[in-house]
Amino acid sequence: MVYKKFIEIGTVVYINLGPHAGKLAAIVNVVDQNRLLVNGPCSKVPRCVVNLKQIKITQFRIKMPFGARAGVVGKAWEKANINALWAETKWAKKIESKAKKASLSDYDRYKLMKIRQKRSKIIAAEVRRLKKSAKSQ
């Protein structure tokens, strides 16, 4: 078992629970074994203490000294271009698609159903064609 992601100063975390759920923040300092001081000036997370149980570590890390003020954190965040890099990840895209799916109206869901039926018909037709050609060979 090899750990690839660590809690370090500057690690970008995704806040899962609490008042700032759904946002990214950078670890500014470690309070103790269970709590972190985080700040996300470019993602509207004020400087606050979060529990390790409320967060998930992302693969990103910004270069900043421990205890840095919001301005320093913001500058390092922009330099590393975290917002753009995050938007490109599969994780962020999954969150977005989940949110979209939850916000579909009944008419949208009907349209989605029809499109999925169409797609599976195309796939099934192709599978049948390949099977037939494999059998005839």
Next chain:
Amino acid sequence: MKAKGELQEYKVVGRKLPSEAVPNPPLYRMRLFAPNHIAAKSRFWYYISYYKKIKKNAGEILQCSKRSEPRPGRVKNFGIWLRYDSRSGTHNMYREYRDVKVASAVTACYRDMGARHRARPGSIQIMRVEEVAANKCKRKHVQQFHDSKIKFPMRRTVLSKKQQNAPRFTTNKPNLFF
């Protein structure tokens, strides 16, 4: 006192009522940690009547103001000197806590004393709370976080719902880290 919820820091100033003999009695100031200002005033009288010859009906509180944390964005080490009654005697203690606000550290102290020594809040007297510099801290559990390049993995101790509902026999090892 009941240490309800998160305690708050109060500055309470009081004195004995002025009389003909003593028209300007000395003022006494206390730095208290209490759930609300009513409990703060009550605690003020408790301590003052214990240490000085002033009772509530013969004295007055001149100021009871809440103190908010000046730098809540900075992690600090707090040293707390306290005195508590155990089942068989009364003892002094020095404890250290790492927190962002004084009031949270004192709240943690009350909870900790209850947990480790079964001390109820009424038997605990917080004598002194001070921010301690990192190199002056004495407790190992606080010193271990004094590392500018601190790094530790985040272990997953609770399995995800999918893993909890996994079949009894499986060829997949559980994923125990993020």
